[in-house]
Amino acid sequence: MGEAPTGADAVAPPTGADAVVLPIAVDAMGGDHAPKAIVAGARQAAEELGIPVVLVGRPGELGDTGGLEVVPASEVIAMDDDPGQGVRRKKDSSLVRAAEAVRDGKAAAMVSAGNTGATMASALLRMGRIRGIARPAIATPIPRPGTTPTVLLDAGANAECSPQMLVQFAQMGAAYVTARYATPTPTVGLLSIGEERSKGTPLVKETHALLVEMDGIDFVGNVEGRDLLPGTVDVVVTDGFTGNVVLKALEGALRYLMGAVVEVFDTDDATRQAAEVLVPHLAPLAAAFDPDNTGGAVLLGVDGVCVISHGSSTPRAIVSAVQVAHQAATGGLVQRLKLAVAGR
Template sequence: MAEVIIAIDCMGGDFGPSVTIPSVKRILRKYPKVAFQLYGNIDEIQSQLRLHKIAANNKLRIYASDNDVLMTDKPAVALKTKKSSSMRLALEAVRDGQANACVSAGNTGALMAISRFVLKMLPGIDRPAIISAIPTLKNDHVYLLDLGANVECDEKRLTQFAIMGNELAKCLDDKPSPRVGLLNVGEEDNKGSDILRKASELISSIESIDYAGFVEGNQIFSGEYQVIVTDGFTGNNVLKASEGLTHYLAHKIKVAFERNWWAKFCGLLAKPVIGAFKAEVNPEKYNGACLLGLRGIVIKSHGSANIHATYCAIEEAILQSYQKLPHKIRERLQQANDKLTKDMS
């Protein structure tokens, strides 16, 4: 495979280089043809490279940043005043063709605003959507979007999400006809808001989408769908509630096996099964949400991501780079967008 270059915003998130550098070390072991551009405070980055015994070579290039984006910064302020931040420089590297993808755990609003300004949108797409895979009962995953980038959505934007999610599933999962659903309070056609009903009509009119209609919340994890579309407010709450439920179940299982000596003995016997369960539903495994709809690849890592979760986010950027995802989506979007524009005119 050809070499891929990933630009890393090392100063983003709660832990900065102390998490990104060891994650890069792990990636280099698995993907020897991948190179990195590290953006941030040079002293902090070099300190972590020494700590983890990573020698400077042509696979790692360090670029100094200044006035980096804080988690408390408003998107407009970060866009206008922090033009030499690690986030901005990493995105510009993607724009200029120096890197194939950008990974950042920084301020989501700022990343969205700067990405949109620097990279621009694909033709026919108004705003980026955050999309990520979540586990299902069928040992597979479903892509859920939007996860917080667009709190309020009209029928046109929801339809754009369906188009993009459909094409992403085709590209990354090699599924010729992913099953797409629209999240609603019921499956019946008369349920939900006017916007949802109009969006359902638009999505169902696009021949390239295998649209399954409305989906209720209890079907998200069923494995019957490959893509589920919703607005950013709902999607973000679904994601956070799912993460909270995962931690709740893990805690309750642990407490149950610590009640008495017999429970502890049963817990010891069940340890391999419990371990497999935790590994399967671990949110870290699914870290790395894509900002879909941009002209370049941008992966948003969770702000509190640890080393393993950051590794997963970087790996997602690598896989999408090898797939040349934006180019494929752009090609496949054109026909669907032409029909969408015609139907809405």
């Protein structure tokens, strides 16, 4: 894969009152509940948060867009399409057009709840990689009630990684946490099976040795599975295989446990009455772990902002994703990533 054009390397993102605020390009056709839930979420984001949004998709299928601008795209990459083929063959798809809008400076960021692999491929092929980044990674927030989330990467973009890739993930993850949560010096942990640097696979041991020597990030050493929820560091670095498995395991367990508790609450009249007292107190906890509120994952390393919302996104999930995209763009995420991997 060739180097992407990176002529804008030294140009800081526009800021200040006079700057043009670019819209967020939302893939209206991607997701289990598209286009209805996506359009509803995009409208809500524009109306409630005042964030400019453009929809990308088939104009005739979007229903009432509430006056949102539509970037027409005649094709749709399905959830089960092969990502590479989909992007190569469906050049007029909503995903490809959304990525092009970012590349062409017509949108500040793209958001999709569609085929994750195709979202990554669209962003990578159309926006290009940031110069010096070996491979983009997916950064996913794990909620920490009461404080900023722990961001884990890679959540699944790269099943196999080299130590050099993991070092860049550490740099990108720290830059992302700073851009998104304004944490000045995020703590970074390397996921392993023991705190000692002698523990883990050769990949982990070599990465550990490199991170210890590295300036510019606050590497606290190895962390373990139990340090993910609740998180003990701001950034957790791991390969995309381990990251994907562990995130899906936590998601599945949370969904199961919440369902089991709700079922217990509904046992009989006495439990239903007791639950009425408790539910308002439990609501903040449930809200903290509701995937619709976390705002989705961000693809780090491409030369533009790309937010990946989960496939079953509701309108609320899209609102959160648009907000994350907007924050990342206005917070100068891409510029921060460029500086981080350049060691500045």
